[in-house]
Amino acid sequence: MFDFGVVIRHLDVLVSGYKFTILVFVLVSGAAFFSGTVLALMRISRLRCLKLAAAAYISVFRCTPALVQLAWIYFVLPELTGIPLTPFIGAVLASGLRATAFYGEATRAGFQAIPREQMDAGRSLGLSWFQRQRYVIVPQATRIALPIIITNMVGTLRQTALVSTIAVPDLMYQGRLLTSLLFKPVEILTVVAILYLALTVPLARLGDWLEKHWRTKVSR
Numbered sequence: 001m002f003d004f005g006v007v008i009r010h011l012d013v014l015v016s017g018y019k020f021t022i023l024v025f026v027l028v029s030g031a032a033f034f035s036g037t038v039l040a041l042m043r044i045s046r047l048r049c050l051k052l053a054a055a056a057y058i059s060v061f062r063c064t065p066a067l068v069q070l071a072w073i074y075f076v077l078p079e080l081t082g083i084p085l086t087p088f089i090g091a092v093l094a095s096g097l098r099a100t101a102f103y104g105e106a107t108r109a110g111f112q113a114i115p116r117e118q119m120d121a122g123r124s125l126g127l128s129w130f131q132r133q134r135y136v137i138v139p140q141a142t143r144i145a146l147p148i149i150i151t152n153m154v155g156t157l158r159q160t161a162l163v164s165t166i167a168v169p170d171l172m173y174q175g176r177l178l179t180s181l182l183f184k185p186v187e188i189l190t191v192v193a194i195l196y197l198a199l200t201v202p203l204a205r206l207g208d209w210l211e212k213h214w215r216t217k218v219s220r
Contacts, residue, residue, distance in 0.1 A: 006184050007191045014188075017174030018195055024088075024160050024170060025199075028095040029153050035096070036103030036149075037138060043108045054104070061101035066159050070094040074166050091163035095156065102152045110145030111137065150207035154200050161196070171195060 007014070042054035061069065074090035077083075085093070114137060122132035164173035175192035179185045 002187055003184065004187050004191070006182055007187050010178055010182070013174050013178055014171060014191065014195065017169055017171040020168065020170040021157075021160050021172075021196075022199070024091055024095065024163060024168070025153075025157050027092050028099050028156055028160075031092075031096045032099035032103045032156070033149065035100045037107050037142070039100055039104030040107035040111055040141070041133065043104065044111050058101045058105060061098045062105070066094075066098055067162050067165065069098055070162055070166065073097070087163070087166045087168045090166060091160075091168045095159065095163070098159075099152065099156045102155070103149050106145045106148035106152060107141055109148065110141035110143075113144050114140050147207045147211035150203060150210065154204050154207070157200055157203065158196070 039054050039057065042050040043058070045051055045054075070091065073094040074085055074087070078085050118136055118140065119132060122136040127135065160170060161172040163170055164176060167173065171192055175188050178188050182188065
């Protein structure tokens with residue numbers, strides 16, 4: 001017989017892991033949102049060196065497994081640099097670098113969807129390149145790319161479960177710990193899955209709503 005009471009009795013352990021999961025997600029998504037914008041600007045830059053550097057970065061982080069990236073940054077990078085990383089810093093760094101590549105590509109699509117006339121209009125008003133980007137291009141590109149970025153956020157949130165492999169005490173780590181101690185994998189891992197769904201489903205619905213809202217607004 002299943003006994004979900006065991007989960008209730010140890011719910012504080014899962015809650016502590018839940019807080020870590022949310023913290024990692026917020027830090028990674030917040031940092032990647034801004035760094036992804038910079039990466040997108042590099043990707044569409046007229047300077048070939050910036051375009052190639054951005055393209056290489058995106059290729060590396062989009063075409064290699066997230067777990068390999070996490071392991072390489074946490075175990076190999078300290079050996080190369082001599083700078084030790086805590087599990088938490090390693091997890092945020094690896095997840096943030098990966099998310100930057102995906103958010104950057106989404107933002108680049110937003111930039112490319114803006115008519116050239118918008119830039120020309122800003123230039124005719126005497127705005128500098130930085131002012132055109134800040135007041136005209138970036139706000140519009142961000143709005144266009146936001147549904148895709150939110151979809152990528154769902155992926156970022158799911159992949160936070162990987163940080164448990166380097167002993168970050170997130171939700172998945174605590175769930176595995178309780179499972180090994182209490183031998184109740186069905187009950188514990190079911191609740192862990194539900195807790196992840198409680199975050200990912202509303203986020204996915206928000207992305208769907210923004211996409212439909214944007215299409216409706218553009219079609220008018």
